Amino acid sequence: MLTITNAKEGDSLLVDLVKSYPHIYDKQNKDFKDIRKKNNSWQEIGNILGASASDCQVRWGRLRERYSREKKMREKESRSGSGSTTRPTFPLYEQMHFLYNFVKSRRSITNISNLKLSNNKISPNEPKEKFGKILFY
Numbered sequence: 001m002l003t004i005t006n007a008k009e010g011d012s013l014l015v016d017l018v019k020s021y022p023h024i025y026d027k028q029n030k031d032f033k034d035i036r037k038k039n040n041s042w043q044e045i046g047n048i049l050g051a052s053a054s055d056c057q058v059r060w061g062r063l064r065e066r067y068s069r070e071k072k073m074r075e076k077e078s079r080s081g082s083g084s085t086t087r088p089t090f091p092l093y094e095q096m097h098f099l100y101n102f103v104k105s106r107r108s109i110t111n112i113s114n115l116k117l118s119n120n121k122i123s124p125n126e127p128k129e130k131f132g133k134i135l136f137y
Helices: 007-019 035-049 053-080
Strands: 128-130 133-135
Touching: 007 035, 007 053, 035 053
Parallel strands: none
Antiparallel strands: 128 133
16 A cells, blocks of 8 residues: 555546556457456556455546547637647646547537528617528517
8 A cells, every 4th residue: 555645646646547557448359358467457446546346447448538528619619720828737747648549529510500690690679580480589
């Protein structure tokens, strides 16, 4: 059992430990669906950190989600062309970069039309025809 002096140190060690168990994060790994092997791995990680396996899993999930959000933000910033902005960054991003190919952003779907809404201004006192229907306000 290891004594962790602060949360950042514990998170960093957790990342290093999980990295050594690819079947935890790599869906292409042959043991990814082997629940028993995953549970044993989490138990080993918990024993090293002096925490329960479930606490380690929950913390890993939060760190992985934070990495995913940071990755998405960096990708968005790099393609926007708006220049760089100063914002706080996730301190473990570089350390967790081994997840880059395993964390994929899903395509989002919206129910809002791509039509520019600014061109469809309707005054509250007069009816306007919009999309073939008359709207009364």
